[in-house]
Each structure stands twice: as C-alpha cells, then as structure tokens.
Amino acid sequence: MLRKINLSATAIVLVCFFLPWVQVSCGGASDTLSGFDLARQDSTLLWLIALLTAAVLVLGLLRRAGEKQQPFAILSVITGGITLLLMNNQRGKFSDAAALIPAQLTGWFWLGLISAGAMVVWARARDTALPFYIRHGFSTIGVGYVDLTTGLPHHDVIREIG
Numbered sequence: 001m002l003r004k005i006n007l008s009a010t011a012i013v014l015v016c017f018f019l020p021w022v023q024v025s026c027g028g029a030s031d032t033l034s035g036f037d038l039a040r041q042d043s044t045l046l047w048l049i050a051l052l053t054a055a056v057l058v059l060g061l062l063r064r065a066g067e068k069q070q071p072f073a074i075l076s077v078i079t080g081g082i083t084l085l086l087m088n089n090q091r092g093k094f095s096d097a098a099a100l101i102p103a104q105l106t107g108w109f110w111l112g113l114i115s116a117g118a119m120v121v122w123a124r125a126r127d128t129a130l131p132f133y134i135r136h137g138f139s140t141i142g143v144g145y146v147d148l149t150t151g152l153p154h155h156d157v158i159r160e161i162g
C-alpha cells in the first residue's frame with residue numbers, strides 16, 4: 001500500500017511538471033508557463049525534477065517486492081528533497097506581489113509541491129528505539145552518532161513511502 005503512495009506521489013510530480021505552474025495576466029490577456037517551459041527558458045536545473053522523478057518511477061515499477069528497500073528509499077528521499085528545493089525556489093521567484101506584471105502560481109504547481117513532500121520521510125532515531133523504526137519500515141542510513149542535545153546514540157533513518 002505505502003509503495004503505491006510513493007509511486008503515485010512521484011507520478012503526480014512528473015505529470016504536474018508538464019502542466020501550468022505560473023499564470024501571467026495583463027490587460028485581459030493571460031498566458032501560462034509549465035515547469036517544462038521554465039526549464040527550457042532560464043531554469044535549467046528544473047530538468048532534474050523530470051529526470052529524477054522518471055528514474056524513481058521506472059526503478060519503483062521494475063523493483064521486485066522482496067528486494068532491499070534502502071537504495072530505492074534513499075533515491076526517493078533525495079528526489080523529493082531536490083524537487084522541494086527547486087520548486088520552492090520557483091515559488092520565491094513568482095511570489096513577488098510588487099511585480100510590474102502579476103504572476104500567480106497555479107493549483108498544479110501546489111499539487112506537485114505537496115506530492116514532492118510526500119516522497120520525503122526521515123527521522124533521527126535514538127538507538128534504543130531503532131527496533132520500533134525498523135518494525136515500521138524504516139531503514140538506517142550512514143553511521144551512528146551521539147546527539148549533542150541529548151547525549152544519546154542516534155542513527156538517521158528513512159522510510160520509503162512507496
């Protein structure tokens with residue numbers, strides 16, 4: 001079930017990349033720009049959204065149910081994080097209320113942004129709680145460390161939502 005949620009969120013992000021993100025209106029005329037249009041013009045880093053989400057979809061569909069989840073979960077978290085970062089950067093560019101020509105972000109943009117957030121689930125798990133996290137589908141990443149605030153040993157954990 002959770003695997004389908006992640007793949008669905010990834011598919012939504014990819015589809016929304018090709019739908020209108022920004023609507024510009026001036027004097028009764030209006031025009032829209034999709035993530036694809038923005039990537040073609042001046043924001044070439046936006047191509048990472050399409051490439052990474054396509055990779056997550058393909059790998060997610062080709063992956064067998066019994067395979068290790070950690071590599072796919074790491075790719076999914078990285079993809080979701082990069083997508084959130086890039087889309088938030090675009091949000092900042094078009095959220096200027098004092099602009100000469102007003103531009104609005106569309107519902108497709110917000111749906112894509114929220115779906116990208118659904119791809120990212122991680123936590124800082126106390127070592128004594130690791131069995132709980134593992135039982136609930138999380139995988140440890142990296143080496144353990146001592147949290148400076150609590151002085152207790154921790155591991156970073158991620159969960160594939162899909």
